[in-house]
Structure formats: structure tokens, C-alpha cells
Amino acid sequence: MNDRLAYLIMFVSVPVLWVLAIQVTGFPSFLLxxxxxxxxVLWTERELLASHTWITIVEALTGYAVANAIAIALSISFLYLPWMESLALPWTVIIKNVPFVTIASILIIILGDT
Structure with missing residues (x-):
């Protein structure tokens, strides 16, 4: 079976299975x-969704750029200041071993959620 046929079957079968799941389980429409x-809803709210998508892309790219700038600055400082690497290494180990959800929750508490 070629890839195009597989994509077509998937494109058709997912909505069909979705509707069948709704009919079989009897979930109300506000849940499923x-x-x-x-x-x-995607069509009627397309302008709002497009603007929010653009904002999300800009924020993600900004965060990526800031994180890379910090990483480059830290790596250069670790290269030229060995004592700084030994200072940061324990914190790096701690951060790597703490679950991301915990770090994200702490950052939301510190920075706020808006």
C-alpha cells in the first residue's frame, strides 16, 4: 500500500471512528x-485562532532565542571561567533530576500566569 492511500484511509477513518465512538458511548456534545x-467552530473562529496562533509562534521563537542566548553566554563563561562551571554544576544536576512539571509550577508561582 502506498503512502497516499494510507493517508487517505487515515483521513477518512479517524472522523468515522470519532462519530462511532460518540454514538456508542453516548457522550454529550460538550464533552466530546x-x-x-x-x-x-474552527471555521467561525478562524480569525481569532489565527491571531492567537501568531502570538504563540512569536512567543515560542522569542523564548527559544532567549534560551539560546543564555546557553551560549553560560557555555562561554564556563569555558573561560572554570570556577563558574564548578559553581553551576550542582544546580544543573538538581534541575535535571527534578520533574519538569515541578519546575514549571514553581516558575508560574514566581513569574505569574499572565
Whole structure:
């Protein structure tokens, strides 16, 4: 089976299975909306979704750039100041061993969620 046929089968079977799951389980539409309702909301709210998508992309790229700038600055400082590397190494080990959800929660508490 070629890739295009596999993609077509997947593209058709997912919404069909979705509708069947709704009919079999009897979930209310506010818990599991049917595909046509989701598509309708995506279409009617497309301008809002596009603007929020753009904001998300800009923030993600900004965060990526800031994180890389910090990483480059730290790596250069570790290269030229060995004592700074030995100072930061224990904190690096701690941060790597703490679950990300915990770090994210602490950052939200410190920085706020807005």
C-alpha cells in the first residue's frame, strides 16, 4: 500500500471512528463534540485562532532565542571561567533530576500566569 492511500484511509477513518465512538458511548456534545461541530467552530473562529496562533509562534521563537542566548553566554563563561562551571554544576544536576512539571509550577508561582 502506498503512502497516499494510507493517508487517505487515515483521513477518512479517524472522523468515522470519532462519530462511532460518540454514538456508542453516548457522550454529550460538550464533552466530546462531533467532528462537524469542531470544524464549524474552527471555521467561525478562524480569525481569532489565527491571531492567537501568531502570538504563540512569536512567543515560542522569542523564548527559544532567549534560551539560546543564555546557553551560549553560560557555555562561554564556563569555558573561560572554570570556577563558574564548578559553581553551576550542582544546580544543573538538581534541575535535571527534578520533574519538569515541578519546575514549571514553581516558575508560574514566581513569574505569574499572565
Amino acid at each position: 463534540p462531533p467532528p462537524d461541530m469542531v470544524g464549524g
